[in-house]
Amino acid sequence: MNQDIYSKLTTFKEARKNRGRLLVNCPDQPGIVAAVSKFLFDHNANIIESSQYSTNPVGGTFFIRIEFECPGLQAKKEELKQEFSKIAEGFKMEWQLSLVSELKKIAIFVSKELHALRELLWEWQSGDMMAEIALVVSNHDDSREIIESLGIPYYYIPASRENRAEVEAQQLKLLEEYEVDTIVLARYMQILTPNFVAAHPFRIINIHHSFLPAFVGARPYDRAYQRGVKLIGATSHYVTNDLDEGPIIEQDIMRVDHRDGVEDLKKIGRSIERSVLARAVRWHLEDRIIVHGNKTIVF
Amino acid sequence: MNQDIYSKLTTFKEARKNRGRLLVNCPDQPGIVAAVSKFLFDHNANIIESSQYSTNPVGGTFFIRIEFECPGLQAKKEELKQEFSKIAEGFKMEWQLSLVSELKKIAIFVSKELHALRELLWEWQSGDMMAEIALVVSNHDDSREIIESLGIPYYYIPASRENRAEVEAQQLKLLEEYEVDTIVLARYMQILTPNFVAAHPFRIINIHHSFLPAFVGARPYDRAYQRGVKLIGATSHYVTNDLDEGPIIEQDIMRVDHRDGVEDLKKIGRSIERSVLARAVRWHLEDRIIVHGNKTIVF
Amino acid sequence: MNQDIYSKLTTFKEARKNRGRLLVNCPDQPGIVAAVSKFLFDHNANIIESSQYSTNPVGGTFFIRIEFECPGLQAKKEELKQEFSKIAEGFKMEWQLSLVSELKKIAIFVSKELHALRELLWEWQSGDMMAEIALVVSNHDDSREIIESLGIPYYYIPASRENRAEVEAQQLKLLEEYEVDTIVLARYMQILTPNFVAAHPFRIINIHHSFLPAFVGARPYDRAYQRGVKLIGATSHYVTNDLDEGPIIEQDIMRVDHRDGVEDLKKIGRSIERSVLARAVRWHLEDRIIVHGNKTIVF
Amino acid sequence: MNQDIYSKLTTFKEARKNRGRLLVNCPDQPGIVAAVSKFLFDHNANIIESSQYSTNPVGGTFFIRIEFECPGLQAKKEELKQEFSKIAEGFKMEWQLSLVSELKKIAIFVSKELHALRELLWEWQSGDMMAEIALVVSNHDDSREIIESLGIPYYYIPASRENRAEVEAQQLKLLEEYEVDTIVLARYMQILTPNFVAAHPFRIINIHHSFLPAFVGARPYDRAYQRGVKLIGATSHYVTNDLDEGPIIEQDIMRVDHRDGVEDLKKIGRSIERSVLARAVRWHLEDRIIVHGNKTIVF
Secondary structure, three states: OHHHHHHHHHHHHHHOOOEEEEEEEEEOOOOHHHHHHHHHHHOOOEEEEEEEEEOOOOOOEEEEEEEEEOOOHHHHHHHHHHHHHHHHHHHOOEEEEEEOOOOOEEEEEEOOOOHHHHHHHHHHHOOOOOOEEEEEEEOOOOOHHHHHOOOOOEEEOOOOOOOHHHHHHHHHHHHHHOOOOEEEEOOOOOOOOHHHHHOOOOOEEEEEOOOOOOOOOOOHHHHHHHHOOOEEEEEEEEOOOOOOOOOEEEEEEEEOOOOOOHHHHHHHHHHHHHHHHHHHHHHHHOOOEEEEOOEEEEO | OHHHHHHHHHHHHHHOOOEEEEEEEEEOOOOHHHHHHHHHHHOOOEEEEEEEEEOOOOOOEEEEEEEEEOOOHHHHHHHHHHHHHHHHHHHOOEEEEEEOOOOOEEEEEEOOOOHHHHHHHHHHHOOOOOOEEEEEEEOOOOOHHHHHOOOOOEEEOOOOOOOHHHHHHHHHHHHHHOOOOEEEEOOOOOOOOHHHHHOOOOOEEEEEOOOOOOOOOOOHHHHHHHHOOOEEEEEEEEOOOOOOOOOEEEEEEEEOOOOOOHHHHHHHHHHHHHHHHHHHHHHHHOOOEEEEOOEEEEO | OHHHHHHHHHHHHHHOOOEEEEEEEEEOOOOHHHHHHHHHHHOOOEEEEEEEEEOOOOOOEEEEEEEEEOOOHHHHHHHHHHHHHHHHHHHOOEEEEEEOOOOOEEEEEEOOOOHHHHHHHHHHHOOOOOOEEEEEEEOOOOOHHHHHOOOOOEEEOOOOOOOHHHHHHHHHHHHHHOOOOEEEEOOOOOOOOHHHHHOOOOOEEEEEOOOOOOOOOOOHHHHHHHHOOOEEEEEEEEOOOOOOOOOEEEEEEEEOOOOOOHHHHHHHHHHHHHHHHHHHHHHHHOOOEEEEOOEEEEO | OHHHHHHHHHHHHHHOOOEEEEEEEEEOOOOHHHHHHHHHHHOOOEEEEEEEEEOOOOOOEEEEEEEEEOOOHHHHHHHHHHHHHHHHHHHOOEEEEEEOOOOOEEEEEEOOOOHHHHHHHHHHHOOOOOOEEEEEEEOOOOOHHHHHOOOOOEEEOOOOOOOHHHHHHHHHHHHHHOOOOEEEEOOOOOOOOHHHHHOOOOOEEEEEOOOOOOOOOOOHHHHHHHHOOOEEEEEEEEOOOOOOOOOEEEEEEEEOOOOOOHHHHHHHHHHHHHHHHHHHHHHHHOOOEEEEOOEEEEO
């Protein structure tokens, strides 16, 4: 099975070797699209998909995501970047040009509950999540077998309030060693320190088991049960230093009723958490998300 | 059109002249269903629909709602009640026996925003909400024409923080005069005093324009916009003295995205508020809701 | 109330007097976006919203919808069209440039069931549907009062299989007289002849009371009930000469269960029909829909 | 992990050793509930959950499902059945009394696509699907490893149109050998003969990859794509001899748009198929489904 996944990834990369993505945001003003699209045309790139948004046509911020096909892209990448930086300067752009064939390297952090991890592995095995899973870090040893059977490096690092500093030092070292781009907290259940978060701005994706901002913090299903809500939800967001307050990427809900006890809510909730996290991670890997203040634009 | 509605109501009442509803809750113990169903059978009543729930089979609270057909019900009503009270005593029941043909009398309180009111009137005109709309009370005069054209008494009572006491006195007098059972706050936007609420325990239905407990209080759409949520919702609940904390009857949501400004959220929200309130009111009119602590059982 | 609507429409038109929309489709090739955005920039137009799609980057069809702000647009409209036609020629474009301030004129066709009509009127009165309702045509006289009270011309034209030719002749004359752009069949229940349909290509919007292609044709709710489906739906589509086979614009569903009889399905269905038709009409009015073969692209 | 599942099942059975389920249907008439609930009370059984439905209070069919707790149930089972058959006779009941602790034995039939199988295994491993998975039968050998690693007997039986008779003979023998109650076709993709179907009336659950009755038969996603639908769905139903026409148990849908190609529809569809089949199987295992004509009542 393992073999299978890597051959899927290789096929994907080969098929998209000329595919690039350009993400831009800058103060809105006339002429941005004209300049960017002329640049791509002049470099022989054909626009495949393009989405844009402006917070306000007058004095607002402009965002665009372009996916393009450009023959010989891998060789021309640095040249393109250098050329584009001239345009970017004129419009005061923040921008990013990436190659679809350079897959992101992700680390998955997990604890005792494995449903979110399993969903990600599933998507990955089915060829629906195009990334390198560089490593899995867990503070319980339950998932070792499943991870190692897929040929993924597995690190069991028991973590608690007490040893947080050492644990994070060890984790940060691993992340550097494996050149990780993105960290997915698949129900990791440990709070990260500002130090750890600052090292990965908008590169840590969490799944919170409630419909935020309802039930921020611990034991959301118990509190949802107490409140007698008729819908429960899950929220995937980028991690910031304000607990459960980072930019929301995706949310979803399911219906519950008076017959559902806390255990039923958890069970129903697991299914929402799985799909919400999987969507958020996929959008992140496809460079579809731009963070703007404490919100996300999802193209 | 007016004529039409009243003829629909009359047809409905005539067709259900033998239809009754029994709501019971009591400490759970064996034999409750046997006793209740034997009682109905002995009185020649056929069970049409029955739903039950127990918070816990051992030491929990038992709830049942039975809809039955009983020839000559209108004449036998008092006798049935008297007989049933004997059973009820043995099981320490709280109970209620009502006739479907005795329509509930409702008062609708409204302010400037008319979408929730319009939805209720619509349901009512279509024959989907079987009630007598006894009167409409508004603190703005915008809905007079639409209400009076339907032959419904309309009271324009300007309300503000300053004159709350007098206003409520006037309102309470009207509610008594019209023998109102149920008050629907169709975006009334004024806070009711404990005095007013206490006079109508679990008989006041509100629509809150958020997915509670997220965004309790004022300006929920603005706050949802600020937070960057990906779903917005509405919640219908019984009014208690804790603002937006009463037992939730129904909730629903719709998807929004980064392109939606506050005005878009309000517009999308109006459509959720309309359907959530309409469902809650319909369930209340059909005696489907039992309040238990701060939650509802909706059969 | 009437006064109110027209003042809302006037405010809307005034606020958007410089707002234009450009819809384009053509064979995909590099340089289209560059050319179009340069054109807009050269004419001092700022892109507010832009969406594009290509059926296939190589040899496919390219679609784009651009909303832009251009000072003095109303005066420059003809000039812009003339200039753009030169670009259009080079790329073999089909295209359309329209002014947001020139509201579409719609005719609503209705029969006995009024829920879909009411929803449209509601959206219109709330300022959520920006159009001129030029006239309402009905083959039953039930909606006269409600229509005329809004100051909208109302035509009662009894229609049946027998008098179809004369009826359509009369209708076509009215549509021409009122310079109607768009016809909305709000549960009109009469089949239109190829002659009538051909006169308004992709300008007639229907609401079908099923989740197409399930239950094409008559009595869909009865057939849904017979089949025992667990969800029912509604579909809004452009009318072509193949019954219920035209390009689908929007669909939605709601959950039903074994307790729901045919009448319940109809009642639940009405609420789906209302919202699905309202969304389809709104998207059409905002020039968001491009028909491609027998499908729609909805931007 | 394997160990884990079996200990979960054992715990479940032990905790519910006194839990029974009674399913009844009969011509509706007064006194049924009274008789059944008196019977349970007389045998010291406490009703935990009860749902009922009547197709028509006059001359209709009555259905009830009761879950009850009865001390010493395992020993008293046969006695209860004998006693109940007397009541059943009087009311002309079809009925079934089952013990929750006697888990159903299921066979899963699968082919090349493994997502539906995986979802079932997942639910089973999480303790959310209480059954014995007696065996897995596949006409491709892809799932052997995953199945055998869970300690489940695996049979690879290549099947095609040509060898259908022998294949089914072999399958029927296995089903008998393993005393299988329920067969789940988790995207098995082979048509079963009337002979096979007749041997398991309403005991074969299929997942069809469309929103039935739309797209009956082969290649539904391709056809959904051709038709340009805006929602795609999946349907779980009992298998009868009419292809895709058996009683529907559960359906669900997800939104798609013009950007989704056939492969996207399949990918989105897989997620709907997974959850719809899992729900249908769970309801079946919990004896929540009664077939009535070509429909299901799901309590």
